[in-house]
Amino acid sequence: MKTEQHNSLRMLQWMMAASLAFPVALFVFAASNSWFSTNENADREIERTLDVAHEHALKVFETIDRSLSEINEIVRGRSDDELRANVDAMSARLKQLTDALPQLKSVWVFDNKGRALINSLDLALPHIDFSDRDYYRAHVASDVGTFIGANLLPRPPYQGAPFFGVSRRRVSLNGHFTGVVQASVLPEYFEKFYARIGRAPGSFFALGLTDGSVLARYPNLERSARLDPKGPVGRSLSENPDGSLITIRAPGDNIERRIGYRRLAGYPVYVSAGLETSAIRDRWLKAIGYHLIFGIPATALLFGLLLFALRRTRRLNFEATKRREAEEALKHGQRLEALGQLTGGVAHDFNNLLTVIRSSVDLLQRPDLAPERRARYVAAISDTVTRAAKLTAQLLAFARRQTLKPEVFDVGQCVSSVTDIIGTLTGASVEIVTHLPDKPLYADADLGQFETALINIAVNARDAMKGEGRLAISVTASEWLPSATMPRKDGYVAVAIADSGCGISPDQFERIFEPFYTTKEVGQGTGLGLSQVFGFAKQSGGEVVVASEVGKGSIFTLYLPRVAGSAVRPPPTDEAPLVDGNGLSVLVVEDNRDVGTFTTDALRELGYTTELRQSAREALDEITSHADRYDVVFSDVVMPGTSGIELAQQIRELHPDLPVVLTSGYSHVLAQNGTFGFELLQKPYSIEQLSRVLTKAGNWRKARRETA
Structure with a gap:
């Protein structure tokens, strides 16, 4: 109060001084x-x-x-x-x-x-x-x-x-x-x-x-x-x-x-x-x-x-500045907290996975190990690597950096086929009701990621209902996204999943899509399920909307871009069965020497003829000199200098009949623009997966040569 009085008195003094000199001051002020x-x-x-x-x-x-x-x-x-x-x-x-x-x-x-x-x-x-x-x-x-x-x-x-x-x-x-x-x-x-x-x-x-x-x-x-x-x-x-x-x-x-x-x-x-x-x-x-x-x-x-x-405005500005500084400090603290939670979650899960791998490797090195125990430890390593790859995929999904493989599919038919899996996961005490459209509604998205998103939402709903309640899944058409200002030409397909669970409290509502955020007990969940749904929806050109009331359940609505029925693409053919290389010649392009050496050695064990190059420039020189020697080019995407995508595009221009298979653990170019029409094998891959995709590419080239 004293400060305010002092300020008021001081302000009056300034006004009195100004009133004495106002003609000159006013002219200078106005003139300037x-x-x-x-x-x-x-x-x-x-x-x-x-x-x-x-x-x-x-x-x-x-x-x-x-x-x-x-x-x-x-x-x-x-x-x-x-x-x-x-x-x-x-x-x-x-x-x-x-x-x-x-x-x-x-x-x-x-x-x-x-x-x-x-x-x-x-x-x-x-x-x-x-x-x-x-x-x-x-x-x-x-x-x-x-x-x-x-x-x-x-x-x-x-x-x-x-x-x-x-x-x-x-x-x-x-x-x-x-x-x-x-x-x-x-x-x-x-x-x-x-x-x-x-x-x-x-x-x-x-x-x-x-x-x-x-x-x-x-x-x-x-x-x-x-x-x-x-x-x-x-x-x-x-x-x-x-x-x-x-x-x-x-x-x-x-x-x-x-x-x-x-x-x-x-x-x-x-x-x-x-x-x-x-x-x-x-x-x-x-x-x-x-x-x-x-x-x-x-x-x-x-x-x-x-x-x-002016005096009052300066004070208000000063107070507003202080308030903004406080808000920025609060936001910075929240960002650090979220980053710490994300880092801690990743470290916790990966340390668990690495512990299994390290322990299995140590046990495999023991002499006189029984064959059945050796097989069990090898299986544990393989299963742990699969879980680590899934964890990485979920993180990329939340960050909207995963490499999607979009295809056109009937959403109602997909929901109908996934319902059985959801029923198995939720248990017999959860009643599942579906409301599907009379006519097919087609969406353009990654089918596997869509099914995973449905399962993640359903599992989350099961936990909210404590294993007992009613789960309603409906598929409808929508012209708008809730956050959009203009309708889309073909509209969207809306998949709504409503549960009769406990609902989401207001203090948790803003954090449900954060990675590793979970209200479950330790060991009951990773906190990555809903973050995968969020990242998949955003990267697919849609969004996910949540409506919830405590004690009355929640409704998760997933929006995906809709396409006309005439635009439906035929389903992809099944993968080629696992076969030996039978002398199929493969040019491997990998800048990581350990990965490249392991890949070429494994392919030789399967009967392939391989050659390793560690850069796109070396690979182009090799293809220019010996183009007819190779049946397939297998290249990493992220490499110093020319990337694998640029290498594949140059090979497509120079040798259109030479198939190129790309591989990557993560590439922002692939995440934003897709695979540019090239076959993609996601890291980490198994030797069986690598053999299938290379055999498929080699058979395609042989068939093309026979028909030429």
């Missing part, structure tokens, strides 16, 4: 605010005008570029003699193009020695060598794309306004240089446009090249002027090549201006717009004049009120 406001408004006006000039110039050059491409297509494959023989018809087409574009003065086609073959002018073609022009010289040595040159004067017998050339290289069908296609652009076209949009006093526009050449300028001065690279504009271009706002004194007329410049995307051209600083200053003086004439009596009281409001 008006000065900054005027300059900010001028900068915004310059930016808006620059947007217009930039958009105009970009469209003009893109139009010219497309016209040159069109002309290049017209003359492509025609010899110089053919063009001379059809000069009238070709000139008419060029003239038609020139008449349609007011920015063009003329269009020309030159041969490989700089002589004109065709132009859009009505005058006869003179025997003049144009090879010294910049728009021609730029293309002789190499293809530089679209070239924009400096301002030039017409060469006799031609007359008229200055122009600058925009040109492209002509090449023959075999890629040899055959000449140049060039458009003569009128700078005055830009200057007239700038005169129309630059109606504000002191307006300024310029169009120039990156080398400092000025192509067009308003107000018009000497177009052939060049900017000094060591001057203020040159230094600004080197520091901010894409664009900026600067204040300079132009060397041409020695007038100080505030200008903004911007580079055209894809072209060595800058557009600038600005205002004279004297015009900005006149605006400010005019605004201050109104303050002096009309504002002094009315502003005195306002100044006091503003000062009071």
Whole structure:
């Protein structure tokens, strides 16, 4: 309370002091605010005008570029003699193009020695060598794309306004240089446009090249002027090549201006717009004049009120800042707690799995171990590896980084087939009721992950009902996602699972999808089931919504993208049975030496012929030299330099009949974009799985060769 009183008294003292000096203070305050406001408004006006000039110039050059491409297509494959023989018809087409574009003065086609073959002018073609022009010289040595040159004067017998050339290289069908296609652009076209949009006093526009050449300028001065690279504009271009706002004194007329410049995307051209600083200053003086004439009596009281409001606002801002800092600290603590829980959960589960593996390995190393015990320990290791892979898959599912294998399936039919499994898991005391649609509803998602999500939700519901109650599963169509603002064309398939359990308390509602978060007793669950559902729904393009009330149960609704019935793909064929390699030749590409050596040794044991390479570059060199030696390429995805996906795409282009099988434990590219049409074997894989997928790929190639 004392602090507030002290502040109020101090505020009154400030107001009393201000009331004594208000005429001067008010004028300085208003003048400074008006000065900054005027300059900010001028900068915004310059930016808006620059947007217009930039958009105009970009469209003009893109139009010219497309016209040159069109002309290049017209003359492509025609010899110089053919063009001379059809000069009238070709000139008419060029003239038609020139008449349609007011920015063009003329269009020309030159041969490989700089002589004109065709132009859009009505005058006869003179025997003049144009090879010294910049728009021609730029293309002789190499293809530089679209070239924009400096301002030039017409060469006799031609007359008229200055122009600058925009040109492209002509090449023959075999890629040899055959000449140049060039458009003569009128700078005055830009200057007239700038005169129309630059109606504000002191307006300024310029169009120039990156080398400092000025192509067009308003107000018009000497177009052939060049900017000094060591001057203020040159230094600004080197520091901010894409664009900026600067204040300079132009060397041409020695007038100080505030200008903004911007580079055209894809072209060595800058557009600038600005205002004279004297015009900005006149605006400010005019605004201050109104303050002096009309504002002094009315502003005195306002100044006091503003000062009071300013003090209060500062206090409120200070309090808001403190509150935000406290909220950020709380959120940071919650994030650290969640990260600690996730890390601890992963460490706990993996340490348990590693303990089983380590103990089994130690026991296997004991001498005189009975065969049945050896088999039991080996089985324990295999089972533990499978559980570790499942744990990793659940973590990737929550992080939306798993590699999905989407397929189109009937959701109702899938729910019907999974119901038996759910009934076995929930027990006879749980009544399961399904409400399926009369017509099939198809979804595009990973079928295996969908079934896992249903089972995870059902198991969670069973535990909430303590093994006794009613579980209702319904499948319906929905046009919207609950969080979406617009409907989807084909809509969504909504799978709702309602239980009669205890419900979810409000303090737990926000955390149910967190990995390793569980309210069950130790050993009764990992806390990864619902996190898998959440990650699968989000990565599939849908979402999961929960409605719950304590004591009345919960409803989990899973939304998946729906597809039309006509888009249904046939089901995948069964995997090939496990067979020996029978001499099938495999090129293994794996940057991890231990994994690569183990894979090649295991494949040789199964009768495959193998060769190991540790990078995509080495693999490409090997395939280039001995492409016919191999039946299948088996490559890791994540490798230094060129990835396995890029390697597979290059092999597909060079050798489309050579199958490529990819393998990965995790790749963000695969998680975001899929497998790009390649067969994928997820790590960790068994030798049986590897043998099946390689045999399947090898049989595909043999069948293709037999039918060829």
